[in-house]
Amino acid sequence: MRPKVIHLIDDTKLGGVNLALESLATSRLKQHFDFKLLHIQLTQLKQSRYNADIIVIHAAMSWRKIPALLALKLANSSTPLLYQEHHYCREFVRHSVAHPYRFKLMLKLGYALMDKVIAVSHQQADWLVELGVLTEDKVARVGQAKEVEHFMAVAAVEAHSPLRLVAYGRLAKQKGFDLLIQAMASFSEQEVTLTIAGDGEDKDKLQLLAQMMPQVTLIGEVDDVPALLNTADAVVIPSRWEPFGLTCMESIAAGRHVILPEIDGLADQITELRQHQQGQFHGYEVIESLSVDGIRQAITRVKNGNCIGGCGEQRQATQYAWQKMLARWQQLLEQYR
Structure with missing residues (x-):
């Protein structure tokens, strides 16, 4: 029986991300895994228990979402929780972060709830390790791509x-x-x-x-x-x-x-x-x-x-x-x- 992998997505506006996940779900990997894409609101505090072997989260980490992520972790304590970092990178901080220490703490707390954090590029993975919010062994350098x-x-x-x-x-x-x-x-x-x-x-x-x-x-x-x-x-x-x-x-x-x-x-x-x-x-x-x-x-x-x-x-x-x-x-x- 194929393991069930649920992808939780909390932003329907991320066209490229959604298209990439749809490509993944319909790729040759569907022969090995049962993929399901679900759109949710991670700002709403719910202790949802999912019938899944693996949960992968696709969301922009924020202080408002950490309580919901904690509830998700507690409700699915026996299920591996993976997080794909689509949103943040070195130049984002330079252009958009007014309080770098507070931002770094938010990432560190959010990532601590995850079994693995999936980076979409080597540049991003290197930055996360340099920033000190992740250790190399917790980063999965999967990268990003789509069917072309x-x-x-x-x-x-x-x-x-x-x-x-x-x-x-x-x-x-x-x-x-x-x-x-x-x-x-x-x-x-x-x-x-x-x-x-x-x-x-x-x-x-x-x-x-x-x-x-x-x-x-x-x-x-x-x-x-x-x-x-x-x-x-x-x-x-x-x-x-x-x-x-x-x-x-x-x-x-x-x-x-x-x-x-x-x-x-x-x-x-x-x-x-x-x-x-x-x-x-x-x-x-x-x-x-x-x-x-x-x-x-x-x-x-x-x-x-x-x-x-x-x-x-x-x-x-x-x-x-x-x-x-x-x-x-x-x-x-x-x-x-």
Whole structure:
């Protein structure tokens, strides 16, 4: 009989996380484990007992959630409790944490309730250990990935004039789209165009920024991301922080050039790109300074460059990353059968 693994998710807005978990639940691992995805409210104090062999929690740790996590631990004392850290990373603290000691204490208390904490990138795992909230033996370096078959089917890029840029994701401070739109003010619509897809709390602010810029278009949420990438020469990922960054993996799988900062989980993916680059086809451009001017400079280098897009080996590596991640998930879950 397959062990039952319940994934508890407390934020339906995390599109990338939910899609990654759906990919995991329908992967080849379903032959070995019975996966179930449940959406819950972890701010509500309930002593829910789950009929499961393993429970995996996907939630942003907070002081408000620790009592509910403690209740969950007590109600399921004989069931291994794993926690996947999708939310926090080094750059998040730099941009968003006013009281680092209090934040560190919150993480330490929350993680103490877990049997393992699953990191989505090596950069994130290294930071958690350096911070002193986890020991290396309590970190599971599973990483992050998703099924990219539909992205692999996108045709290889052919450079256009004007240069066609795409950015997509949640319209929020984290994603840095405000910096990107301001950087686009330096280019005419004959030089560079930008399409931004997504929705979120910064929608009105971003629309106002782009109001007088014909070279920038906001199109709202899209269901068919591979089709969106098919319209792009390059994808810009100007994130202020990014524990992993599935947008980067999707773009690479689609053979699109990526313009991004070397931070957090994106740094892991840049390392992977460097290992598989061929000749002049590097497949990426690093934003050396995450600022309006730094983004403008990176776009200019891509616009003036001779080669755009990734190589076949880089695209193929995203499929290998998916299979490697599944193997690490299986190895982790087998420990608790």
